[in-house]
Amino acid sequence: MTARAIPNVLTVAGVDPSGGAGVLADVKAISALGAYACAVVAALTAQNTRAVTGVRAVEPDFVGRQIATLFDDVRIDAAKIGMVGEAAVIRAVADGLARRPPAHIVLDPVMVAKSGDALLEKSAVGALREALLPMATVITPNLPEAGVLLGARAAESVKEMYRVAERVRALLPDEPRWVYLKGGHLPGGAALDLLYNGDKMIDLVAPRIETKNTHGTGCTLSAALAALLPQTGDVPEAARRAKAYLTEAIRHADRLSVGTGHGPVHHFYALWKRKEPDALPGEFDRPGAKHR
Numbered sequence: 001m002t003a004r005a006i007p008n009v010l011t012v013a014g015v016d017p018s019g020g021a022g023v024l025a026d027v028k029a030i031s032a033l034g035a036y037a038c039a040v041v042a043a044l045t046a047q048n049t050r051a052v053t054g055v056r057a058v059e060p061d062f063v064g065r066q067i068a069t070l071f072d073d074v075r076i077d078a079a080k081i082g083m084v085g086e087a088a089v090i091r092a093v094a095d096g097l098a099r100r101p102p103a104h105i106v107l108d109p110v111m112v113a114k115s116g117d118a119l120l121e122k123s124a125v126g127a128l129r130e131a132l133l134p135m136a137t138v139i140t141p142n143l144p145e146a147g148v149l150l151g152a153r154a155a156e157s158v159k160e161m162y163r164v165a166e167r168v169r170a171l172l173p174d175e176p177r178w179v180y181l182k183g184g185h186l187p188g189g190a191a192l193d194l195l196y197n198g199d200k201m202i203d204l205v206a207p208r209i210e211t212k213n214t215h216g217t218g219c220t221l222s223a224a225l226a227a228l229l230p231q232t233g234d235v236p237e238a239a240r241r242a243k244a245y246l247t248e249a250i251r252h253a254d255r256l257s258v259g260t261g262h263g264p265v266h267h268f269y270a271l272w273k274r275k276e277p278d279a280l281p282g283e284f285d286r287p288g289a290k291h292r
Contacts, residue, residue: 010078012040016216019258035077080225090128109140149171193243195235202239216265
């Protein structure tokens with residue numbers, strides 16, 4: 001990628017028809033952060049803001065064909081892997097990316113939806129550990145997902161969280177790799193995440209925003225990281241900027257009215273600005289645009 005080229009960022013994930021999580025959320029986050037979004041669909045869901053009523057994996061061979069065909073034509077500077085559902089699909093994704101690995105791979109080990117519904121087969125956890133973890137530049141588990149990866153209960157305190165970050169990092173290769181451990185499940189007035197590479201442990205802290213509209217926060221964070229890594233070339237800087245973006249997307253989430261459960265965050269909070277208070281729906285300006 002040339003110094004001025006807009007990065008092309010791939011998301012490999014499932015489809016959430018409500019648009020709050022999965023491929024649709026990833027495309028929004030990548031686009032909002034100045035990268036060009038490409039997508040490979042690895043799974044389908046019947047889902048809204050309240051529940052997941054069905055999950056169907058895409059045939060592994062077709063997932064592999066999507067990746068191969070895309071890479072035959074499009075330069076991919078970073079990839080984010082989200083919901084992959086089944087062991088066979090995980091292996092197809094790993095094989096496809098291994099042939100022409102992007103410079104940056106962010107792995108979000110999606111296992112459970114915000115509603116509590118399972119999104120990864122229990123039998124696929126081993127395949128995810130063996131096939132995808134070694135490829136990742138950054139892995140972004142939340143505390144329950146980290147517990148599953150370690151075969152242990154989820155951390156229940158900040159002190160335990162530091163130890164979990166160390167143990168998850170031990171699952172990755174010795175070469176430069178990072179764990180971004182999300183602490184949003186812990187109580188308290190601050191949202192603490194940890195970034196750890198086996199040497200440096202970095203605290204990432206933001207105020208906790210009181211809202212029920214947090215659907216797709218994990219997808220959004222990992223997609224933001226994938227968008228920012230080619231632009232910064234630095235994992236800690238990309239992580240800080242991704243967390244800041246997500247915090248503001250949550251802060252503005254109540255401006256949206258999507259569903260009656262856990263609604264989505266506002267991916268375009270910085271881009272959607274009305275011309276005036278009584279503007280008609282759809283009348284938005286980009287920042288800096290002049291009114292006629």
